[in-house]
Amino acid sequence: MRAIGLMSGTSMDGIDAALIETDGETVSWLGSGLTLPYDAATRALLEGAMADARGVNARDDRPGRLAEAESRITTLHGEAVRALMETLRLTPSDIDVVGFHGQTVIHRPDARLTVQIGLGQALADDLSIPVVADFRAADVAVGGQGAPLVPVFHQALVRALELPAPVAVLNIGGVANVTVLEKDADPIACDTGPGNALIDDFMAERTGRPYDESGRAAAAGRVDEEPVKAVLAHPFFTAPPPKSLDRNEFKAFVAERLNLSGLSTEDGAATLTAVTARTIAALVPLLPRAPQSWIVAGGGARNPTLLTMLEAILGRPVRPAEAVGWSADALEAHAFGFLAVRSLRGLPLTFPTTTGIAAPLTGGVRFSPRLREM
Numbered sequence: 277m278r279a280i281g282l283m284s285g286t287s288m289d290g291i292d293a294a295l296i297e298t299d300g301e302t303v304s305w306l307g308s309g310l311t312l313p314y315d316a317a318t319r320a321l322l323e324g325a326m327a328d329a330r331g332v333n334a335r336d337d338r339p340g341r342l343a344e345a346e347s348r349i350t351t352l353h354g355e356a357v358r359a360l361m362e363t364l365r366l367t368p369s370d371i372d373v374v375g376f377h378g379q380t381v382i383h384r385p386d387a388r389l390t391v392q393i394g395l396g397q398a399l400a401d402d403l404s405i406p407v408v409a410d411f412r413a414a415d416v417a418v419g420g421q422g423a424p425l426v427p428v429f430h431q432a433l434v435r436a437l438e439l440p441a442p443v444a445v446l447n448i449g450g451v452a453n454v455t456v457l458e459k460d461a462d463p464i465a466c467d468t469g470p471g472n473a474l475i476d477d478f479m480a481e482r483t484g485r486p487y488d489e490s491g492r493a494a495a496a497g498r499v500d501e502e503p504v505k506a507v508l509a510h511p512f513f514t515a516p517p518p519k520s521l522d523r524n525e526f527k528a529f530v531a532e533r534l535n536l537s538g539l540s541t542e543d544g545a546a547t548l549t550a551v552t553a554r555t556i557a558a559l560v561p562l563l564p565r566a567p568q569s570w571i572v573a574g575g576g577a578r579n580p581t582l583l584t585m586l587e588a589i590l591g592r593p594v595r596p597a598e599a600v601g602w603s604a605d606a607l608e609a610h611a612f613g614f615l616a617v618r619s620l621r622g623l624p625l626t627f628p629t630t631t632g633i634a635a636p637l638t639g640g641v642r643f644s645p646r647l648r649e650m
């Protein structure tokens with residue numbers, strides 16, 4: 277099938293869209309992708325919606341700015357798909373399915389609650405293409421973590437590579453997550469801790485720019501090791517996988533331990549970057565075997581300071597996704613195209629080793645386009 281995957285991640289920087297050809301088990305082609313950045317007003321609306329989501333108790337609640345944000349991002353996802361189809365000279369009849377992740381506004385699997393806003397039916401009608409959405413709901417409903425979902429996709433891609441096992445695929449988005457693969461065993465996976473979210477929030481506050489471009493501020497700063505150790509003392513980092521996180525889970529805890537207000541912009545960026553690197557590495561002792569190969573994707577792959585710290589702690593080279601023929605920017609979008617096809621075929625998306633459920637489980641909700649009245 278030919279699918280377009282859509283991801284609007286926890287960094288809230290924009291929508292990634294990418295084309296993929298797959299049967300949901302193997303990947304025959306990773307096609308082009310694009311990013312439709314959110315403008316400042318949409319970002320502000322999403323930040324407001326996330327704040328209002330703290331009051332959500334049921335999946336369908338849309339208090340405050342959530343309803344407006346949901347409608348806005350649905351329209352923008354339609355624009356992203358159209359832009360990608362235009363670039364590739366494709367029409368809706370060339371696409372079998374769109375995988376629509378939506379925007380996570382709250383993730384509390386302990387309370388069996390995870391909400392990705394996005395109107396699947398409206399997007400299917402808008403594009404005249406079937407849409408699969410709500411990928412996390414089924415897993416969380418039976419007590420799973422609901423995240424990460426990409427491991428089964430990483431597994432399909434890594435099968436085609438010849439790298440020393442175990443192979444770890446690391447995604448550094450707002451939150452960081454890792455998939456560890458060895459032979460045909462189910463992938464071991466979890467969120468490891470903050471990815472770029474804390475660095476982004478700190479940089480935005482200090483400089484007005486949303487991230488530490490190429491890790492330059494961190495490269496000029498000094499890491500304060502003691503408070504980093506205090507952050508690592510949080511029980512999340514010694515809990516075995518599977519485990520998942522809400523974007524803002526560690527914001528208050530880390531701010532308290534690091535006393536950021538007393539640090540220069542450079543030292544603060546360096547220390548937060550070390551928190552990301554060390555919390556990723558903290559997974560290794562919790563695994564059956566240390567990964568021999570590391571592949572990194574997500575926006576954090578564009579931060580050389582973070583990658584250098586990671587290589588130093590892991591003692592292994594960390595390859596960017598591009599080095600194995602994938603795209604660091606489009607990988608999650610490709611994943612949701614792949615997962616949409618798996619969902620249509622009723623194949624499992626999550627496993628006991630990825631989200632903690634009792635048995636492999638499919639997921640996603642299908643929306644067929646309704647015929648427009650003439």
Ligand SMILES: Nc1ncnc2c1ncn2[C@@H]1O[C@H](COP(=O)(O)OP(=O)(O)OP(=O)(O)O)[C@@H](O)[C@H]1O
Pocket residue numbers: 283284285286287288289447448449450451452471472473476486487488489490491573574575576578579608
């Ligand atoms: N050139 C760069 N230099 C430094 N950091 C960068 C650069 N480009 C992107 N990033 C970081 O990557 C982030 C975006 O990453 P990405 O798009 O993978 O996240 P996401 O998909 O929104 O998050 P998640 O995977 O948690 O859902 C930015 O917010 C920024 O922190």
Ligand SMILES: CC(=O)N[C@H]1[C@@H]2OC[C@@H](O2)[C@@H](O)[C@@H]1O[C@H](C)C(=O)O
Pocket residue numbers: 285286380383390422423424425426427449450451452453467520521608
């Ligand atoms: C609840 C939620 O949206 N989680 C995201 C987030 O961003 C990264 C990490 O935390 C991961 O667990 C997940 O996204 C990826 C795409 C996943 O589910 O695999």
